[in-house]
Amino acid sequence: MKVVLENVTKRFPNRDKKIKTEVTAVNNVSFTIPDGKLIGLLGPSGCGKSTTLFMICGLHKITEGKIFFGEDDVTNLSPENRGVGLVFQNYALYPHMTVKQNIMFPMENFKGEDKLTKEQMLERTMEVAKLVQLDGLLERKPSELSGGQQQRVAIARALVKMPRVLLLDEPLSNLDARLRLQTREEIRRIQRETKITTVFVTHDQEEAMSISDEIVVMKDGVVQQMGVPQTVYQDPANLFVAKFLGTPPINVFTGKVSGGALYIGSEKIMATPGVIDQDVYVGIRPEGFVVNDNGVLTCDFRQVETMGGFMSVVSTHENSENPIIRSTVTDEVKIAEDAKTVKFDIKPNKIYIFNKETEERIRIEG
């Protein structure tokens, strides 16, 4: 079941009752979620991703635009009729019911020809419980479960009605670091097995990058870029996307294009055929630096940090927008401890230039 958002906008009345203008949480967003894929809605807090999710679910009314499930216009359909499953950030497990009752609850709401017998309901409950590895916990109450277990119950409850779309709101944010890694793999495994179109919301780019088939990056209610994670990482559409993805974060410099070449400070970094002269932002991924005594970029050396097989060279530069520049290099590189400067070559596919005003990416031909 693919999900299509068409010019979807959501406006809220301002929380301060005196201000008449509304707050636009989601602004004219359009994208298509392909059937059977796991999509990550990614962005900083307040960017509108949760609001978008709730509109897909039906808990928020859409101010403008349409939403389609497949060919059906569900814009005005209330959540109970959309056939979606939602996993809340705080799980929202019914505290007075056991795990089994929680999971069975959605099935008891089936009407007409979808109605199931008690045996069928139990059978499905067991299936789903096994899928999320909850067997043995069915008679417990939510308060007797750990965070990770509660979350699996929430997922089971959403899955048991075989939804057309499965939605997860920040599923990993309430878990400790160790569980997070484990659970995100679980989510991917479950999605692969059930093949249900799944959308999850997160502010953690690493999480989104690692398990999504595609990611949608949002900021201030607007979609910045959508695509396969690796593509979005390697080919960012604007400075925000470039800065948001990647650990350690991208290193940003101010620079200038002049005469078909890019300069940072007075150093010529590379050729930029076809690009008009302008001031630009330059983003260089940490892994884009190659230490070379004849390199094109000279930075003031600070220190070297080693972590296992990786070395980070920490330096500064007067044109750097970040307080420090972090370059990850292999540990075979040797730099004298008392060196004042370090020179780098830049890998051409790890450097990006952006328009200084609009912050849009300037792509170089050839």
Place this chain on the structure above:
Amino acid sequence: MVNSKHQWKAWIYLAPAIAVLLVFTVWPIFNTVRMAFLENYSGLEATNGATFSFGVGNFVKVLKYKRFISCLKNTMILCVLTVPISTILALLIAVGLNSIKPLQKILQTIFFLPYVTNSIAIGMVFAAMFNIVGAFYGTENELIVTAGIINNVIEFFGGTPVNWINYGSQYSANIAVMTVYIVWNALPFKILVLLGGLQSINKQYYDAARVDGSSRRRIFARITVPLLSPMLAYVVITGFIGGFKEYTSIVGIFGENMGPADDAGRLNTMVGFIYDSLSTNSQGRASAAALILFGIILVVTLLNLYVSKKKVHY
């Protein structure tokens, strides 16, 4: 270090409270029990030097006393009628209030109004409302015409007026009026508590249930009521306890006569019985009745607690 000073200080702070409580709360508990077991105890006779034997004679006498049985019956009937009606009504109103945004504050205020009224004063208003229309006999020979809005409304819709509370009225009519009045008085507190309970239920549970496809009725029955059950239990228990102590509302409607003009004391309750015995200086009888009342309240409360243990979700 500071502790010993604390001890001393604490007792000084508590001294006035403890003094008053000892005299007017603790001592009465023992004394009332004592008097209950002193057969035929009368305060008046006691001061004149009479002695009394120790035994359960008071209890036996009370339980066989016709007046007591009638008071017990009235109390029970009113309890059984008013507690369920007022609880269910309060629940419906609270749920209704919880679901609307505009007008909620105003309506909440209106529903709370009966709580701040004087039970006896407004009782007089209800009495005026339920009076009968047309000619009737004030006493054996007087012919009086009075107006009562309730009967006016009944006549307006084509029914025959009912003699609710006047001379010659039926017991069932009296009980009906008392039920209406007691429920009217009981609603505000119940609505307040239940509405508070409803508002404390996390909205996310409703959202989750909606996404799960539940109809409004299902949400109410499977989510709202169970999560509200602690409040409901509290309201029912206090409702019963209050119901057993019903007295002033009857005075409000019928006056000290405690019944229609031709049958004084017909609507008297247990508490009324205790006070009547007091004023005739039969403290033994009053104490026994009071202990019986306390016993009944205790049993009913324990029953309620037992039921709530099984059905209430905390």
Place this chain on the structure above:
Amino acid sequence: MNDVKMETMSEKDMRRVAIRQAIVKGLVKFGVYAFLIIMALIVLFPFYWMINSSLKTLDEYRMSVPTFWPHKVMISNYASAYKTANLGKLFVNTVIVGVVSTILSLVITVLSAFAFARLEFKGKDMLFAGLLATMMIPGELFTITNYGTVTQLGWTNTYTVLIVPFLVSVFYIYLLRQNFLQIPNELYLAAKVDGTSDLKYLWRVMIPLALPTLISITILKMMGAWNSYIWPRLVANDAAHRLITNGLRNAFTETTGDVNYPVQMAAVALVSLPLFLVFVFLRKYIMQGVSRSGTKG
């Protein structure tokens, strides 16, 4: 598990479902409002009827077809009511009793709640539990003995008998103690280190912070004095000490038969007015005080 998907609905069906949803939602909303407004009118009706009746002449009141607003507005009924029921004296009595008992009660309640909340002493928990236990016992049990006690003390028909027995309400001590417990203990310890005496700390810190609860208690206690009937009737029934509810009821002993209802209603209105004013201005405190007893279960 993978093959079953929900039936896809055509666009026309979709629209029909959406419309039906909207209609049902609208009906339900309408039904809820209708129910609430009808109930609210029922609740309000006695008040309206009281005012309406109080302003009528006796003849108009007795008309077989009632009027919904008096044709001739008889404000004089209020004056008659005031005189007949001697409301002036009753009012004074009740205010005296109310004010004195509230002030004394507040002092005792504050001291006791403070002791339970902040001070450590042997037997504290047991004492508190014992106090709570007494809340379960119906008041009538106490009344029987107390009647005898106050008679022996010769307190009948005085103000004292109306004030003293009710100075201590375990419920209010409990309520205030809960409130005190919520004030961080660090404030107390800091004040101690600064050498503040307990009473000063109470006065400058705890009482201001617990003010809403104290106001609720004050209001509820004053209302209690205003509405009290049984005890005053029993022990202080003479004209010099009669309280207002008692006086009201017994100035108009008949409720059936030949009664001047309008005047009676006027009296009721006069007696209810102060309560109503308190409610209008201080409703927040009353409702908080009452509901706190509810949420603590």
